[in-house]
Amino acid sequence: MALVRWRDRELEPVDTFHWLQEQINDLFADFPRWPTTRGLFERTISPAVDVIEGPDRYTVECELPGMDQKDIDVSIAGGVLTVKGEKKGQQESKGGKVYRKESWEGSFQRTLSLPQNVDSGKVEASYKHGVLQIVLPKSESARAKRIPLKTKALKSS
Amino acid sequence: MAKQELQVQKEKEDGRRERWLLPTSTIQETEDGKIRLRLEMPGVSSDRLEIEVENRELRITGRREAQPPEGDYLLRERRDGSFFRAFTLDDTIDPEKIEAAMEAGVLTVTLHRKESEKPRKIAVTSG
Numbered sequence: 001m002a003l004v005r006w007r008d009r010e011l012e013p014v015d016t017f018h019w020l021q022e023q024i025n026d027l028f029a030d031f032p033r034w035p036t037t038r039g040l041f042e043r044t045i046s047p048a049v050d051v052i053e054g055p056d057r058y059t060v061e062c063e064l065p066g067m068d069q070k071d072i073d074v075s076i077a078g079g080v081l082t083v084k085g086e087k088k089g090q091q092e093s094k095g096g097k098v099y100r101k102e103s104w105e106g107s108f109q110r111t112l113s114l115p116q117n118v119d120s121g122k123v124e125a126s127y128k129h130g131v132l133q134i135v136l137p138k139s140e141s142a143r144a145k146r147i148p149l150k151t152k153a154l155k156s157s
Numbered sequence: 158m159a160k161q162e163l164q165v166q167k168e169k170e171d172g173r174r175e176r177w178l179l180p181t182s183t184i185q186e187t188e189d190g191k192i193r194l195r196l197e198m199p200g201v202s203s204d205r206l207e208i209e210v211e212n213r214e215l216r217i218t219g220r221r222e223a224q225p226p227e228g229d230y231l232l233r234e235r236r237d238g239s240f241f242r243a244f245t246l247d248d249t250i251d252p253e254k255i256e257a258a259m260e261a262g263v264l265t266v267t268l269h270r271k272e273s274e275k276p277r278k279i280a281v282t283s284g
Contacts, residue, residue, distance in 0.1 A: 048234035130263060
């Protein structure tokens with residue numbers, strides 16, 4: 001092996017152009033995909049939420065990857081559902097170098113006004129694979145009832 | 158470009174068009190010189206995760222259980238689809254030594270540097 005003068009790779013002009021070309025090629029690669037968080041306009045961070053209305057319950061699903069169950073706080077007061085907590089970043093980042101960071105961290109809060117027909121005493125919440133699921137059953141009186149039709153035997157004339 | 162080509166290839170392999178989402182990632186180097194990738198894939202369990210290394214390319218696919226919602230959406234902010242992301246590994250990374258762990262929808266991939274690439278001190282002997 002021949003000994004050559006050491007040069008910093010980052011200062012290599014050919015590599016710089018190569019890098020630039022790659023960057024330009026990838027410029028729009030991420031464009032049609034939006035981040036999984038909402039609230040870009042309010043400049044606050046809040047996780048993405050789905051609300052699904054089923055025949056006998058509402059289901060709220062909230063994306064909260066990498067959280068500890070005890071850091072999530074779900075409460076209902078005055079017909080308003082509040083999900084709050086603190087999403088912590090990785091502890092090990094101290095001392096090391098961070099090359100890229102797309103995920104968010106910090107405290108968040110989301111509130112949802114609940115319809116009147118929610119039975120707030122029977123609400124259940126679970127956290128699985130980074131998704132928080134809250135099941136809010138509808139109160140008994142609000143459920144759509146099927147009224148059976150009675151067929152009257154027609155008198156034969 | 159390579160990423161998009163791969164995506165097209167994946168769609169062909171699967172025979173149907175899947176919608177691919179890019180998991181949000183954090184790339185960091187730890188103090189002891191390991192590279193740690195952290196990918197957020199909420200809703201993906203470890204058994205629906207595929208991690209492949211081919212030609213210095215690390216490919217990560219995470220699928221969610223597709224279950225139709227029981228009812229109608231009143232609010233829909235979560236994006237539908239599976240996760241896919243590819244990374245090109247540097248020459249200094251040992252492709253044989255990759256560790257992965259999945260917890261609470263977050264995949265952590267640990268990449269090790271090749272032994273030959275680690276900085277080491279050379280002692281100077283005085284004669």
